[in-house]
Amino acid sequence: MNGANLTLEVLKRYGVDTVFGYPGGAIMPLYDALYDSEVKHYLCRHEQGAAFSALGYAKASGKVGVCFATSGPGVTNLITGLADATADSVPVVAITGQVASPLMGTDAFQEIDVVGLSLAVTKHSFQVTEIEELESTLHKAFEIATSGRPGAVIVDIPKDLQLAEASSKPVLVETQELPVAQTDSIEKANQLLRHASKPVLYVGGGVSLGNAVEELRFFVQSTGLPSVSTLKGLGALDPQDHGYLGMIGMHGTKASNLAVQECDLLIAVGARFDDRVTGKLDEFAPRAKVIHFDVDPAEVSKLRPADVTVLGDFKKSLPKLTTEVDFSVWRKKCIELSEETGFKYLANANNPTGNIDPTSMLNELSQLMEQTSVITTDVGQHQMWVAQHMKFAEPRNLLTSGALGTMGFGLPAAIGAQMSRPDDCVIAVSGDGSFMMNVQELGTIKRFNLPVKILLIDNTKLGMVRQWQRLFFDKRFSETDLSDNPDFLQLAQAFDIQAETISQPGEVTGALQRMVKSENAYLLHVRINEDQNVWPLVPPNTANQAMLEG
Amino acid sequence: MKQHLLKIKANNEPATMEQLLRVVRFRGFKVDKISMNILPQEQVMDIQVSVKSKRPIHLLENQLKKLVDVNQVFIEHATVAQAHM
Numbered sequence: 001m002n003g004a005n006l007t008l009e010v011l012k013r014y015g016v017d018t019v020f021g022y023p024g025g026a027i028m029p030l031y032d033a034l035y036d037s038e039v040k041h042y043l044c045r046h047e048q049g050a051a052f053s054a055l056g057y058a059k060a061s062g063k064v065g066v067c068f069a070t071s072g073p074g075v076t077n078l079i080t081g082l083a084d085a086t087a088d089s090v091p092v093v094a095i096t097g098q099v100a101s102p103l104m105g106t107d108a109f110q111e112i113d114v115v116g117l118s119l120a121v122t123k124h125s126f127q128v129t130e131i132e133e134l135e136s137t138l139h140k141a142f143e144i145a146t147s148g149r150p151g152a153v154i155v156d157i158p159k160d161l162q163l164a165e166a167s168s169k170p171v172l173v174e175t176q177e178l179p180v181a182q183t184d185s186i187e188k189a190n191q192l193l194r195h196a197s198k199p200v201l202y203v204g205g206g207v208s209l210g211n212a213v214e215e216l217r218f219f220v221q222s223t224g225l226p227s228v229s230t231l232k233g234l235g236a237l238d239p240q241d242h243g244y245l246g247m248i249g250m251h252g253t254k255a256s257n258l259a260v261q262e263c264d265l266l267i268a269v270g271a272r273f274d275d276r277v278t279g280k281l282d283e284f285a286p287r288a289k290v291i292h293f294d295v296d297p298a299e300v301s302k303l304r305p306a307d308v309t310v311l312g313d314f315k316k317s318l319p320k321l322t323t324e325v326d327f328s329v330w331r332k333k334c335i336e337l338s339e340e341t342g343f344k345y346l347a348n349a350n351n352p353t354g355n356i357d358p359t360s361m362l363n364e365l366s367q368l369m370e371q372t373s374v375i376t377t378d379v380g381q382h383q384m385w386v387a388q389h390m391k392f393a394e395p396r397n398l399l400t401s402g403a404l405g406t407m408g409f410g411l412p413a414a415i416g417a418q419m420s421r422p423d424d425c426v427i428a429v430s431g432d433g434s435f436m437m438n439v440q441e442l443g444t445i446k447r448f449n450l451p452v453k454i455l456l457i458d459n460t461k462l463g464m465v466r467q468w469q470r471l472f473f474d475k476r477f478s479e480t481d482l483s484d485n486p487d488f489l490q491l492a493q494a495f496d497i498q499a500e501t502i503s504q505p506g507e508v509t510g511a512l513q514r515m516v517k518s519e520n521a522y523l524l525h526v527r528i529n530e531d532q533n534v535w536p537l538v539p540p541n542t543a544n545q546a547m548l549e550g
Numbered sequence: 551m552k553q554h555l556l557k558i559k560a561n562n563e564p565a566t567m568e569q570l571l572r573v574v575r576f577r578g579f580k581v582d583k584i585s586m587n588i589l590p591q592e593q594v595m596d597i598q599v600s601v602k603s604k605r606p607i608h609l610l611e612n613q614l615k616k617l618v619d620v621n622q623v624f625i626e627h628a629t630v631a632q633a634h635m
């Protein structure tokens with residue numbers, strides 16, 4: 001067995017049967033080993049596509065995503081995807097080929113300092129220098145990627161080590177259990193909760209990472225606390241609960257932002273007070289005491305000091321958070337606010353404006369699709385419309401680039417999601433700008449005959465940037481026009497993907513139905529008016545109650 | 551602006567120092583002084599870094615503790631940094 005075979009052996013031991021990648025000189029031994037391996041490799045059309053597919057695969061299934069790339073440009077192309085995975089705490093292991101050991105450090109052909117390049121955007125980076133260390137390094141990589149707060153890990157393997165004779169030996173890897181929160185911290189949290197009269201639960205992506213959706217929902221059900229979610233937290237709270245007020249922050253609902261501004265206790269669970277959530281930090285939830293549940297100590301009191309910190313496994317700590325206090329008056333007030341100020345939808349069938357309203361369309365899609373469907377988004381207005389107007393039964397049903405906000409995420413992430421959940425409908429909701437950023441992955445859909453659906457919301461603009469230009473840059477629309485987009489139907493056709501274009505509100509329902517019912521890949525190209533904006537919007541560095549509403 | 555002395559024990563890996571210094575810089579701290587020795591018995595790095603910043607030191611401490619190869623971080627003392635520094 002050589003190093004390459006051993007690498008695949010270790011992957012199999014971790015239950016990895018699917019990897020995404022792109023070959024090249026320095027990783028040829030590993031690709032040679034793949035040739036007759038049970039591990040199934042999906043050739044993407046760009047390493048960034050491979051990284052995002054691995055990420056989508058991981059996020060949609062809860063497994064580890066694995067991707068391969070060659071040295072030099074292969075790795076640099078991978079980096080954006082790995083940065084995205086780390087920023088959104090998704091476990092991804094990237095295996096990269098490096099030039100042969102004797103050439104390392106000589107600026108050899110396609111040599112790049114992978115460790116130096118990746119330290120800032122991965123949870124950890126390894127370079128294997130001895131064949132004896134290969135196996136234990138791979139084990140450590142899986143352990144690090146998945147433990148605590150997950151993230152991306154690179155294992156860089158020089159070509160000569162991939163070819164070197166290797167033998168598998170049993171390795172002892174220390175596994176890191178999540179710490180269990182200290183009893184006194186939970187007692188203090190319960191004390192604050194007892195004395196609160198207007199508490200709000202603020203839920204982030206950590207709840208799903210910590211597999212604590214059930215515990216969270218039980219807490220909400222038994223206490224009746226009003227709740228809000230971040231973009232990454234969507235799906236964790238039960239969307240049917242009237243006390244769930246929707247997304248918070250820059251494009252959050254009016255009710256969730258106002259409730260948080262008014263609350264006297266904010267219980268943050270797996271959330272990190274991101275600037276897109278808090279608006280002007282000094283004025284965020286100004287009257288609230290804060291209880292912060294997290295697993296990453298570095299997130300606590302990083303931006304907003306916590307009065308009580310509960311560090312450890314949510315699955316174990318959330319069930320201990322209890323109260324007998326009756327919050328029904330406060331809950332009722334929040335629900336009324338939510339009902340008064342909630343989104344209203346114009347039925348697509350009798351919308352007289354002549355323009356498709358994307359918010360109504362997405363709301364209709366949300367009701368029409370199977371509840372097991374996976375939605376991926378790109379970045380921009382369409383992403384915020386998805387977050388505002390669709391409901392998700394589970395966090396793993398919405399894949400979006402939250403922390404990094406990377407355009408080009410949606411299509412390859414949908415490909416990965418479809419691989420990990422072949423029986424579920426996967427729909428990439430994209431914008432005409434973002435779609436073109438990894439459009440080459442249509443080739444991957446074609447090659448593997450994947451039934452991925454694409455809902456392309458085309459405003460012939462870089463919509464979100466243009467919206468900001470309109471609001472904050474005096475309508476100086478600098479470099480945001482895309483009116484020379486390609487013919488998207490022909491583009492789809494070139495990859496054997498069935499496609500249709502709609503531009504009238506009356507066409508929406510039928511087209512959405514055709515898309516979700518299609519057994520194959522499908523591109524639904526939707527023309528919308530360029531002046532559709534995302535509302536509400538809290539201007540940057542402004543307190544969250546000062547939202548603009550269009 | 552406060553000055554802090556950090557005493558760190560870390561695994562003797564090729565990228566440890568690089569990663570440490572990267573985090574110090576990225577989190578808004580400046581290095582005034584640094585020394586590193588390998589403790590021979592344990593193959594452990596014994597690092598002392600004096601840093602200064604306007605930011606509270608716990609922000610850096612928490613980030614350093616997260617690094618895979620960092621085992622211990624002690625904050626020795628804080629002094630107000632000289633105005634000219």
Ligand SMILES: Cc1ncc(C[n+]2csc(CCOP(=O)(O)OP(=O)(O)O)c2C)c(N)n1
Binds near residue numbers: 380432463
């Ligand atoms: C890789 C990358 N480059 C630039 C941006 C900045 N950016 C954010 S939204 C946006 C416009 C997106 O346009 P489109 O995909 O058409 O979506 P829309 O806003 O029109 O729905 C841009 C350029 C980004 N988020 N990611």
